[in-house]
Amino acid sequence: MVLAYAFVQVGQCFMSVGPAGMRFFPMSTSDARLFGSSMTTPTLRGRSGALSCRSSMLEQVRERKMKEVEELKANMPEDAAKILEKGATNKNRYLKAVKKPKGTISVVPQIKTKAPTLGSFASLPAVDVLSAHCYEAGAAAIAVCTDKEFYGTDWESLKKAAGQQARYKGKFPGPLPVMAYDFFIDEAQLALAASYGCDAVCLNAALLGTSTKDMVASADRMGMDALVEVHNKAELDIAIEAGAKMVGISNRDMDTFQLKHPVDYQLRTWSVPVEETVFGLVKEVPEGVHVTAMGGCNETLVAWTLRDEGYSSIMVGEAIIRGSEMRMASSAYSAAYNEAKGLIMAFKAKGSKKYGPSATGSFFGKGEGAKESLGMMSI
């Protein structure tokens, strides 16, 4: 007898129709994966409501990365092989740089030109110029996406962004630490990142499950800090158990990569209270663990809310890249002010939500937030 099962997503549940009848599982496939199930689940989803039958995005990534690792190991560059064997001292440059500045948050721009949910959304004329803008605007560090297929940027982009930072050696502040944002499943990839001079890597707990612990230790052994990206309480527990010193709470569903809680474009913040978004998870993070908010942070009010909730850092991709591209395309690269810089400075401003930008973009109260955002001084 052939046993046939069908899985269909209904709201937050998975409905299984099989020989045992109908059952509902209140979990996502990434949760299911975490608890040992190896099922890949065809689901009904998509903004357009179109029927798509495919495995989870993360499963697709895993398969692709496994091939990539095989090729890398067969052709390991000499520098990477050396680091893999001998290790390197971790100076915790990234961790030190993103530590919460008093009264504000640190901002880490994430460089990419594409996203799986958006396709190609920007054509960045010059990664090194954006890298310079990040430095000038007071970003704490920069993250560069190196998975070309998903994010459009690659190791060459990372080298350019890092090369620009190297020019600030001997200056104050010094070069910003550089993070490689990729889907790491094997220490050979970590060795490659370390050989390019990366100070940190992002490790996805949904992808790694309990092997997160070994990967955190490997990154440290090769001289890099690890930001462990989590999406729910179970993954947060894995990160803490792995000894992560930094966690990133990500606002993305790992089956679809869509934002779980997008910012309402009219309210300019979430349409539900922050505690009801994935960012409410910050309350569960133990004291002493650095916590970054990731995904969909595109408004000053959002950044300031996250700061007030206890986040120490935000990682911002799309909003900063779009701003940067707009300016680079319309004026000289050397323009003293550009949209990306303005955003970074506004996110970091110490203004209070009460006096900050209103939902319509004008300012509440005395415009305290406006002055801070624009870097003005009141006497």
Ligand SMILES: O=P(O)(O)OC[C@@H](O)[C@@H](O)c1c[nH]c2ccccc12
């Ligand atoms: O571009 P954004 O919305 O500012 O997000 C940055 C980053 O956190 C986000 O790209 C991200 C975090 N984790 C992911 C996993 C898959 C895809 C994307 C992500």
